[in-house]
Amino acid sequence: MSSITDDIASMSAWVAKALESSGYRADFSIESLNDIDRFIDDNSVNGVANPGGILAEGLGKKLFALGAYVGETLRHRHGGTWQADDSDPAGEINATLVLPDGGHIWPIQRVINRFKRGDEESIAVYGLMVGN
Template identity: 55%
Template sequence: MNEHSDHGVAVASGLLATSLGPRLFALGTHVGETVRQALGGAWAADGDGPTAEMNIALHLPDGSIIWPVQRVIKRFPNGPEDSIAFYGAALGLTDTSTNRRRWFRRRR
């Protein structure tokens, strides 16, 4: 996202320069599916009108409801302050401190 957009403007010849809506939707569903595979849950669309796909929600096993497609769409104009990586971390998907230590541990 950082390489292909700058606060709501697609970088010329970047991946978001064409078909912006479908690409943001695809990124949002990918984020949601990553969360679903890690935490469980089920997708649910709210309504059946033309905006139903924008309001697709992911119901998590703990009762939480998240809207990853909307999150990605908001990330485009707002920039890095709406970080998708932070979104995943806030949901508990990453623990970089333990991963980093394991990757860079000296072998004896």
């Protein structure tokens, strides 16, 4: 059985390939976070997946993967280590990226909030704010 932190690494790579194959930029650059916002906007409205769309099935897994991608993008840029409690039923949602300066961020929670609340939870803006 893999750990949550192992799942973060594998799922971020998986979703990057899936996004690229669908025409989204997913090269783990800060600029690619704009395409995470665009992907969510293209595939949902007001916190509801488009019927028959990419997010219509396996929503939780896909939001986790998108959050893992966001976190890995930020980790590549700023450094840091993932912390997650494999015994916590909500461990995947609560996975924390601890930055070198001691700051803690929750990219998976941010992606879930972006899906639910829309533009006010912009992933691109989040990416620019982390580490500054």
